[in-house]
Amino acid sequence: MSRYFYYLVFVNMIANVVASVPKILLLEKTEGAILSMVLALPLGLVLCYIVAKFFNRFPGKGLPEIMKKYLPRWFTFPIIILIAFGWFMAGMITLITYSFLLKRFLTPDMPLVWITAIFLLFISYGILMKTSSVLYTVEFVLVCCLPVIFIIIIKAYTTAEMEWDFVKESMMYVYRLPTFSALAASTYLLLGGFNLIIFNRFFTKRKQKMTLLQILFLGIVAFGSLFTTYFVPIGLNGFEGVETISYPWITTSDALRLELGIIERVLFVFLILYLAVSFLSLLIHWHVSLELFRSVIQIKRLKWKEKNLVPYIIIGVFWIISLQLTKYLTEHQLTIYTSYFFDGLLISFIAMVGLFWFILRRAKA
Amino acid sequence: MPLKGKKQVNVDEAIVGILEELKLTGDVVHKPLRMDDKEIELLYIKTVVDGDQLHQLIIKPFFELGHLHHVASYLNSLPNQQEVQSQEQILLDLTKGSVLVKLNKDLLLFDVKKVNTNTVRETSVEPTILGPQYALSEDLATNINLIRQRYHKPSLTVEMHEVGSKTNQSLAVIYDQNVVKEGVLKEVNSRISELDQDIVQSTTQLQRFMNNRTRSLLPTMMATERTDRIVYNLAGGKVILLVDGSPSTVIAPAVFFDFMTSMEDNYGLYWVTKFSKFLRYLGLFACLILPGLYVAATSFNPEVFRVELALSIAGSRIGVPYPSFVEVLFMLIIMELLTEASIRLPKAVTGTATTVGGLILGTAATEAALASNIMIIIVAAVAISTFVIPINEMSYAIRVIRYILLLFASIAGLAGLALALIGILMYMTNKDSFGEPYFKIYFNQKRAETGDNPS
Numbered sequence: 178m179s180r181y182f183y184y185l186v187f188v189n190m191i192a193n194v195v196a197s198v199p200k201i202l203l204l205e206k207t208e209g210a211i212l213s214m215v216l217a218l219p220l221g222l223v224l225c226y227i228v229a230k231f232f233n234r235f236p237g238k239g240l241p242e243i244m245k246k247y248l249p250r251w252f253t254f255p256i257i258i259l260i261a262f263g264w265f266m267a268g269m270i271t272l273i274t275y276s277f278l279l280k281r282f283l284t285p286d287m288p289l290v291w292i293t294a295i296f297l298l299f300i301s302y303g304i305l306m307k308t309s310s311v312l313y314t315v316e317f318v319l320v321c322c323l324p325v326i327f328i329i330i331i332k333a334y335t336t337a338e339m340e341w342d343f344v345k346e347s348m349m350y351v352y353r354l355p356t357f358s359a360l361a362a363s364t365y366l367l368l369g370g371f372n373l374i375i376f377n378r379f380f381t382k383r384k385q386k387m388t389l390l391q392i393l394f395l396g397i398v399a400f401g402s403l404f405t406t407y408f409v410p411i412g413l414n415g416f417e418g419v420e421t422i423s424y425p426w427i428t429t430s431d432a433l434r435l436e437l438g439i440i441e442r443v444l445f446v447f448l449i450l451y452l453a454v455s456f457l458s459l460l461i462h463w464h465v466s467l468e469l470f471r472s473v474i475q476i477k478r479l480k481w482k483e484k485n486l487v488p489y490i491i492i493g494v495f496w497i498i499s500l501q502l503t504k505y506l507t508e509h510q511l512t513i514y515t516s517y518f519f520d521g522l523l524i525s526f527i528a529m530v531g532l533f534w535f536i537l538r539r540a541k542a
Numbered sequence: 543m544p545l546k547g548k549k550q551v552n553v554d555e556a557i558v559g560i561l562e563e564l565k566l567t568g569d570v571v572h573k574p575l576r577m578d579d580k581e582i583e584l585l586y587i588k589t590v591v592d593g594d595q596l597h598q599l600i601i602k603p604f605f606e607l608g609h610l611h612h613v614a615s616y617l618n619s620l621p622n623q624q625e626v627q628s629q630e631q632i633l634l635d636l637t638k639g640s641v642l643v644k645l646n647k648d649l650l651l652f653d654v655k656k657v658n659t660n661t662v663r664e665t666s667v668e669p670t671i672l673g674p675q676y677a678l679s680e681d682l683a684t685n686i687n688l689i690r691q692r693y694h695k696p697s698l699t700v701e702m703h704e705v706g707s708k709t710n711q712s713l714a715v716i717y718d719q720n721v722v723k724e725g726v727l728k729e730v731n732s733r734i735s736e737l738d739q740d741i742v743q744s745t746t747q748l749q750r751f752m753n754n755r756t757r758s759l760l761p762t763m764m765a766t767e768r769t770d771r772i773v774y775n776l777a778g779g780k781v782i783l784l785v786d787g788s789p790s791t792v793i794a795p796a797v798f799f800d801f802m803t804s805m806e807d808n809y810g811l812y813w814v815t816k817f818s819k820f821l822r823y824l825g826l827f828a829c830l831i832l833p834g835l836y837v838a839a840t841s842f843n844p845e846v847f848r849v850e851l852a853l854s855i856a857g858s859r860i861g862v863p864y865p866s867f868v869e870v871l872f873m874l875i876i877m878e879l880l881t882e883a884s885i886r887l888p889k890a891v892t893g894t895a896t897t898v899g900g901l902i903l904g905t906a907a908t909e910a911a912l913a914s915n916i917m918i919i920i921v922a923a924v925a926i927s928t929f930v931i932p933i934n935e936m937s938y939a940i941r942v943i944r945y946i947l948l949l950f951a952s953i954a955g956l957a958g959l960a961l962a963l964i965g966i967l968m969y970m971t972n973k974d975s976f977g978e979p980y981f982k983i984y985f986n987q988k989r990a991e992t993g994d995n996p997s
Binding site: 180279283284286287291292295296299302303306307309310311313314316317318320439440441442445449452453456 | 842843845846847848849851950953954955956957958960961962964965967968969971972979981982983985
C-alpha cells in the first residue's frame with residue numbers, strides 16, 4: 178500500500194492513546210482486558226486487510242461513488258447518512274475529550290466553549306480542503322510528532338519508576354474471558370484503514386497490494402501500541418486504583434521527567450504532541466464525514482457568489498452540535514457514551530464488511 | 543521584405559501614415575540617401591537607435607556599393623532584418639529601436655537598437671560565497687545570453703510574448719523542451735495570455751498578476767537574480783519568465799522548500815550544507831513561534847518551562863506595565879519599522895535610522911520598563927532569523943504569518959499557538975503552484991512524487 182494508507186491507520190492508533198481507549202480497558206482490568214486485546218489484534222488486522230483489499234478493486238473511487246454505481250438510490254442514501262453520522266461521532270468524541278483535557282491541564286482559565294471553538298475554527302478550514310491536502314498535512318504533522326512520541330515511550334519503558342511487578346500482577350488476569358466493550362475499544366485502534374471510504378479517492382494507482390509483510394508490520398505496530406496503551410499506565414501508576422484515574426495516560430506522562438530538557442515535565446510535551454495528533458484524527462474523521470454528507474446532500478440552488486453553500490451549512494451544524502454537546506456532557510458520561518459508541522462501531526463495521534461483499538457481488542454480476 | 547500585395551502608392555502612404563503618427567516626436571529622423579541614381583529612405587527614432595551601428599550597417603555600404611540592386615541584395619541578406627507585417631507593428635518596432643528603410647517599392651526593417659542597460663550586475667539580493675558572483679542585467683537579450691552561456695543544450699527553448707497593453711514589454715518564456723512538464727507550461731502560457739495589465743515593469747510583478755487570486759500571502763513563483771539558480775531550475779524542468787528591463791526572473795512552479803534552499807547548498811560539503819540547512823529551518827521556526835511562545839509562556843502557561851526560567855522571565859518583567867502581548871507587539875512593530883526604514887531610506891540616511899533604532903531596541907526600552915530584557919533578546923533573535931530565509935518574498939510572508947501566530951497565542955496560549963501552526967500548515971498544503979502541491983514531503987524520487995498520480 179501507499180505510505181499514506183499507513184498514516185490513516187497510525188493516526189487512529191496513536192490518537193486513541195489519550196482518548197478513552199485506555200480508560201475503558203483499565204476499567205476491565207480484572208475482567209479480561211488482556212484477552213480482549215489479544216483477540217482484537219487478529220480481528221482488527223483482518224478488518225484492515227478486507228477494507229484495503231476491497232478498495233483496491235476500485236482505484237480512485239470512494240464508497241459513495243461505488244455505492245451509487247452498484248446499489249439503488251433508496252438504499253444508498255440512508256446508509257451513507259448513517260456512516261457519515263458515525264464518523265461525525267468519532268470525531269466529536271476526540272474533540273470533546275481533548276477539549277476537556279485542555280481545560281483540565283493546559284488552559285484552566287479558558288471557558289470550555291472557547292477551547293472547543295478554537296478547535297472548530299481550524300478544523301472547519303481543514304475539512305474543506307482537498308483530500309490530498311488533508312493527507313499531506315497528516316503526513317507532515319506525523320513525521321514531526323512520531324519521533325518525539327517514540328522517545329517518550331522509550332523513556333516510559335526505561336524509567337526507574339516503571340514497576341514491572343504491577344504489570345506482572347495485571348498479567349494474572351489473563352485467563353478471564355474477554356468482554357465485548359474491551360474488545361471493541363481495542364479493535365478501534367486498528368480501524369483507521371476504514372477512512373479509505375473517502376480517502377480511496379486519492380489512491381488512484383492500481384498496484385496497491387496488501388502483502389503479508391505489510392500486514393505483519395501493521396500487526397507489530399498495533400501490538401506495540403496496544404501493549405503500551407495498557408501496560409505502561411499500570412506499570413507507572415500501580416495496578417491498584419489505576420482505573421479511577423480519569424486520564425490514565427496524562428497522569429502517566431506526568432510521572433516522567435526530562436532532567437536536562439528545556440521543558441522539564443514530559444506532560445506538556447505530551448499534551449502538545451497529542452493536541453496535534455488528536456487534531457489530525459479529528460481532521461480525518463470529519464473530512465470523511467463532510468465528504469459523505471456532501472455526496473448525498475446536493476442542493477444545487479443553494480448558491481451564493483458561484484459557491485455552493487451546502488458544505489458550509491453542514492459545518493455550521495457540526496459547530497452547533499459540538500458546542501451544545503461540550504456544554505452538556507460530563508467527563509464520566511463521555512467515557513460511558515464512548516464505550517457504547519465503540520461497541521456499536523464494531524458491530525456496524527462487521528456489517529460494513531457485509532456491505533462490501535454485497536457490492537462485490539453486484540459488481541461481478 | 544515587401545508589404546504583401548501592396549503597390550508603391552501604399553508604401554508611400556505607409557510612410558506618410560507613420561510620420562503622421564510620430565510627427566510630435568522631436569527625435570524622429572526621416573532622411574533620404576541619394577547618390578547618382580541610387581536612392582533609399584531611412585526612417586527611425588534617433589534616441590533608441592545605435593548611430594554607429596546604423597552607419598556601419600546601412601549608410602556606409604549604401605555609398606560603397608555600385609548599383610541599387612547590389613544595395614537591395616546586401617540589405618536583404620543582413621541578419622538583423624525583421625519581418626514587416628503591418629503599420630502598427632512597424633510603429634511598435636520603431637519605438638523599440640528599429641530602422642525602416644524604403645527601397646524601391648519595399649519597406650525593410652532592421653534592428654539596430656541601442657541598449658544602455660546591458661551591464662551585468664553583481665548579485666545583491668542573494669549573495670553567496672562560492673558560486674557565480676554576477677547576476678543578470680536589465681536587458682532581455684543580454685539575460686538570455688547569460689542563461690544560454692550556462693545551459694548548452696539545443697532543447698533550451700525561448701518563447702517570446704508581449705505583456706502590458708501600454709508598455710508592450712517583451713516577455714521571454716524559457717524552458718528545456720525535454721524535461722519541462724507539459725501541464726505547467728500550458729498553465730503558464732494560458733495565464734500569460736490572460737494577463738490584462740497596462741504596465742508590467744518587473745518580472746516579480748508577474749508573480750502577483752499570475753497567481754489567479756486577488757489576495758495571497760505566500761509566493762507561488764520564485765523570483766531570483768542568480769543565473770546558477772535559473773539553470774538549476776531549468777534542468778529540473780521548470781519554466782523561467784523574464785521581462786525586458788527587469789534584473790530578476792521568476793521561476794514557476796515553486797514549492798515551499800524551493801524558497802528555503804540557497805544555491806550554496808549545492809556547492810558546499812555534505813554535512814556542512816546539511817548543517818546550514820538545519821540552521822535555516824531552525825531560524826524559520828524560531829522567527830515564527832518565538833513571539834507567540836513568549837506570550838503563551840508569560841501569560842498562559844508559565845508552568846510549562848522550568849521553574850527557573852519561569853521565575854527569570856517573571857523577574858525581568860517587573861515594572862512592565864501592560865500585558866505581555868502588548869509588549870511583544872510594541873517591540874516587534876518597532877523592529878519591523880526599522881527594517882522597512884533601512885530598505886526604503888536613501889543610503890546616506892540609513893545610518894541614522896539604525897543607530898536611533900538600535901538605541902530604542904537596546905537598553906533604553908528596558909530601562910524605561912517598556913519591555914523586559916528577555917523580550918529584547920527575543921526580538922533580536924526574531925529579526926536575525928527572519929533574514930536567514932534565502933528568498934526575500936518568503937521572508938516577507940513569514941513576517942506576516944508571525945503576527946497570525948501571535949494573535950492565536952494571545953487568545954488561547956500554547957494550545958492556540960500549536961493549532962495556529964497546524965492551521966498555517968494546512969493553508970500551505972492546500973495551496974498549489976501551477977498544479978504542483980505547494981507543501982508536501984518528498985520521500986521518493988522526484989518523478990514519482992510530482993506525477994499526476996502521487997499516491
